[in-house]
Amino acid sequence: MNQEQIERFFATLKAANPQPNTELEYTSVFELLAAVLLSAQATDVGVNKATRRLFPVANTPQKILALGLEGLESYIKTIGLYRSKAKHLMQTCQILVERHAGQVPRTREALEALPGVGRKTANVVLNVAFGEPTMAVDTHIFRVSNRTGLAPGKTPLAVERQLLKRVPAPYRVDAHHWLILHGRYVCQARRPQCERCAVADCCDHARAARRRAP
Structure with missing residues (x-):
């Protein structure tokens, strides 16, 4: 995934969910x-x-x-x-x-x-x-980052470092929420929902699948 695709990837996710939040419930x-x-x-x-x-x-x-x-x-x-x-x-x-x-x-x-x-x-x-632009790499983010070509890496720390380099600054604070939610509900482990994915045109996996299709 090149920088133009990365920009489009996050702009699309932001347009669909401008203020993403953790699904854990807390008040402090x-x-x-x-x-x-x-x-x-x-x-x-x-x-x-x-x-x-x-x-x-x-x-x-x-x-x-x-x-x-x-x-x-x-x-x-x-x-x-x-x-x-x-x-x-x-x-x-x-x-x-x-x-x-x-x-x-x-x-x-x-x-x-x-x-x-x-x-x-x-x-x-x-x-x-605290609003810091960190990347909490869980299984969803690890999978999405590698599958899409956004930030390939063999370990969670390698993926985290790649994300911090590659995600444009305006998206960094919310990036890990968008990636978790995308992995949880669309880019799922067993069967990625490419047919309904809003960012499939940016994704290495989806492009490769299209090329393999008869």
Whole structure:
């Protein structure tokens, strides 16, 4: 995908969805951090189902700690890997209280120092909560970036670096939302919906498929 195609690709996605948002439900930076931490290898729908019960009761580090580990587990047990996630979230809350006055830090280094928070989670918080032009490369973004030719790479970090180089500056803050949603609903893993894709004319995969067609 060349730069003209990349510009058209994002201009088209923006026209269809001018203000994309995460599908995780949250009302504070801490709720966002907790939801993203819980979302690893789980669906946003499943996380939202659990946090709709949890957050009205405990939506700050102090309140999560007051629940205790077993109390927290009882709210999130419908989420995969809930025991390890509960442990990580409790440890994260302890660090937030002890080192950050209960507030979510705004630096990558401090975020990645929190248990259960890797580069992808840190990127989501930096982008969604603080408006930084980061790229949180999940399975959808990794697939879309490679399949379309937008930002090929063999690892999530390689794709992230390519995206930061290739995505035009005006689109960088919202790019990862557009790519996630495109991968989730159109450029799907098993069968990409090329016939209804608004950006198929920009895509390496769609062009190759057209050339192979009889």
